Amino acid sequence: MEDMTSADGPGRDAPVSVEEEALLGRSARLLASEDPEGFIDVSARVRSTVRATTRRSRPVHAVFPEDTGTVVPEEDTLVVREWVVVGELREAVGALEGVTPTQITVTLDGDVCTGAALHVTATFGAVLAEAATRVRRTVLDTLEDLLGPAAFDASTAPVDVTIDDVLP
Amino acid sequence: MVVTTSSRPRARASAQDRRDDVALARAAALGDRRAFEEIVTRHGPSLTRYAQRAVSDRGEAEDLVQEALVAAWRSLDRFDGRSALRTWLFGILAHKIASARRRRSAVPVEDERLDRPVEDGPGDPVRHASDTELRAALEAALRTLPERQRSVWVLVEVEGLSQPEVAEVLRTTPDAVRGQLFRARRSLVEEMRQWRT
Numbered sequence: 001m002e003d004m005t006s007a008d009g010p011g012r013d014a015p016v017s018v019e020e021e022a023l024l025g026r027s028a029r030l031l032a033s034e035d036p037e038g039f040i041d042v043s044a045r046v047r048s049t050v051r052a053t054t055r056r057s058r059p060v061h062a063v064f065p066e067d068t069g070t071v072v073p074e075e076d077t078l079v080v081r082e083w084v085v086v087g088e089l090r091e092a093v094g095a096l097e098g099v100t101p102t103q104i105t106v107t108l109d110g111d112v113c114t115g116a117a118l119h120v121t122a123t124f125g126a127v128l129a130e131a132a133t134r135v136r137r138t139v140l141d142t143l144e145d146l147l148g149p150a151a152f153d154a155s156t157a158p159v160d161v162t163i164d165d166v167l168p
Numbered sequence: 169m170v171v172t173t174s175s176r177p178r179a180r181a182s183a184q185d186r187r188d189d190v191a192l193a194r195a196a197a198l199g200d201r202r203a204f205e206e207i208v209t210r211h212g213p214s215l216t217r218y219a220q221r222a223v224s225d226r227g228e229a230e231d232l233v234q235e236a237l238v239a240a241w242r243s244l245d246r247f248d249g250r251s252a253l254r255t256w257l258f259g260i261l262a263h264k265i266a267s268a269r270r271r272r273s274a275v276p277v278e279d280e281r282l283d284r285p286v287e288d289g290p291g292d293p294v295r296h297a298s299d300t301e302l303r304a305a306l307e308a309a310l311r312t313l314p315e316r317q318r319s320v321w322v323l324v325e326v327e328g329l330s331q332p333e334v335a336e337v338l339r340t341t342p343d344a345v346r347g348q349l350f351r352a353r354r355s356l357v358e359e360m361r362q363w364r365t
Binding site for chain 2: 016
């Protein structure tokens with residue numbers, strides 16, 4: 001513990017009085033109530049930077065859709081970053097009633113997606129087994145839509161769902 | 169009569185605020201930019217207030233807040249929810265401020281003395297002082313504090329962090345925070361003594 005005495009002069013180690021306390025309290029409330037100048041500008045810059053900032057993320061192999069009527073040369077490649085895949089899964093699972101995703105991990109073998117693991121919270125009253133089944137189905141459908149059936153085999157890919165909590 | 173405890177925190181986060189923060193942080197960690205923008209809206213003003221008192225240059229303070237928030241966005245997947253989100257954010261900002269101080273050469277503390285109110289004015293000078301004048305006096309008094317004391321006082325008294333939370337932000341011990349807070353309060357009172365009746 002630090003020494004709270006001081007050689008700065010008499011009174012430096014005395015506690016503050018009620019009157020002094022009131023002055024400090026009023027001063028602190030004044031500062032706390034202010035909207036800091038410049039924050040609007042900071043906020044705009046942060047939003048702009050965040051929109052342009054990608055996180056470190058692994059590449060995930062995908063295939064071009066076949067039903068667009070356009071012939072795609074075999075050597076052309078389509079790559080989706082892992083965090084885009086996670087974002088799509090978050091949107092899809094988050095749209096389900098009664099569950100909220102809290103962690104999403106995409107399983108990769110090299111750059112091939114082989115499955116996913118999700119942690120979710122469920123709303124109190126939800127039938128947990130049913131909720132987990134809906135999550136699993138949604139994950140498989142989303143990955144197949146996003147990556148293409150040739151890049152993701154929904155019939156064999158494991159999806160691990162963990163329900164971490166049931167919330168009101 | 170004297171009191172020895174700290175004055176009440178101004179903005180103690182409620183349990184609901186904390187739960188909302190955790191939900192926003194989780195969503196943002198999964199790439200939800202709107203959730204992160206909500207975090208910026210919730211905590212950005214506090215971070216900016218703190219930074220503006222931790223460094224003397226307003227533009228530098230704003231840059232540091234921006235750096236801290238962008239760093240938070242990049243590393244939200246490492247936020248484990250054991251600390252309050254705002255404690256975690258203040259910790260990132262405090263680290264940025266400390267790094268900035270190390271990078272630049274020492275800048276002498278502005279030794280601006282507060283403009284004393286008229287001593288022979290009528291009535292209770294505290295009661296009649298305008299908020300603007302009091303705020304200017306406080307800002308001047310704050311500038312006379314060592315940076316650690318100033319940070320501790322602002323985080324506890326203005327932003328409402330608990331002493332253990334401040335210890336976590338500044339990477340020190342709660343006892344050290346308590347000592348710094350005591351000295352900061354005593355010094356501020358001394359600097360602002362003309363405002364007392």
